[in-house]
Amino acid sequence: MDRFAGRAVVVTGAASGIGRATAVRLLAEGAEVIPVDFAKDPEPLAGAEFRELDVTDEGAVAALFAELSSRRIDGVFHAAGIAGGSPVHLLDSASWNQVINVNLTGTFLVVREAVRIMLEQERVEGERGAIVTVASVEGLEGTAGGSCYNAAKGGVVLLTKNVALDYGPKGIRCNAVCPGLVHTPMTSDVFDMPGLEGFRSDFIKGHALRRGARPEEIAAAAAFLLSGDASFVSGAALPVDGGYLAGKDHGITELLGLTD
Structure with a gap:
């Protein structure tokens, strides 16, 4: 299947996990992928060259998007993010700011620059581009101890919806995937913390x-939302949560005897 043949997609958080x-x-579906990550020495991706960000x-x-502005960007998948949280009376301001800055402000900065490029592009099959953000089920409902993480992901959901509203008339779609538990290095770091053995x-x-x-299951949903198969889907916060x-x-x- 070559749904993305001739199309370029920027992927942030591409060094591990969902990204x-x-x-x-x-890449398997024919896209030209521009992988981006904060990691300084990520494991290489065959057919793509990492950019540090x-x-x-x-x-x-x-600067990154200015560098890319000379060519067409058909899609952006923004997966960069970090874990964090605590009941608010135990949460220091530095921890709050770090999670909000990476998960919410980082989403804003990437989406803003993506939109600026896409607005200058001609429509192809009716679209100027598609953007997919990564929120969470914890952006759709509360989780005890989630605080800053839930606040950030809830913000991502509403930011995504507003981007869809603002730029839909210009042919730009924007959707969010909202995963449940995904087996990634980030979630392993959380569940390996002392006292959380039974939480998993x-x-x-x-x-x-x-x-x-599996991260690949979230990737399948992301690829759908970026593709022309989702040409009438915008402003959705899609739970991919089992x-x-x-x-x-x-x-x-x-x-009732309905479990193994």
Whole structure:
């Protein structure tokens, strides 16, 4: 399948996890991928050359997209982000600012520069470009202890919707993927923290499918939203969550003998 043949897509957070899986998926579907990450020595991606970028550095983000402005950018997938959180009475301002700056302000800076480029492009099959952000199920509902992370991801959801509203008339689509638990290095770092040993299994039980996602499963949804197959999808916050947001089980399926 070559849905992205002749199309160029910028992927941030491309060194690992969801970002890397999406870059690999897009390359496999014929895209020219421009992978971006804060990592100084990422594992190479066959067929693509990494660019180093701190998404909280306004000047660096603007410079990267200025460099790319001489060519067409059909899509941007913004996956760069960090974990963090705590009940607010235990959360210091520096930790709050770091999570908000990376996850929300970084999204704003990347999306802003992407829009600026896309507005100057001619329409192709009715579109000037497509943008996909990464929010979370924790941007759609609260999670105890989530605080700054949930606030940032909730902000990403509404920012995405506003971008879709503002630039839809100009042929720019913007959507968010909202993953549940995904097995990535970032989530491993969280669950490996002392005292969280049982949280992983409890979190997984909250998913109707009783498992976490592979990064490739989130990448499949991202590729759909970036592609022409989603040409009438904009402003969506798409849960890719194994049924996490479908509702609460409260042990009923086990009582009814519906679990293995």
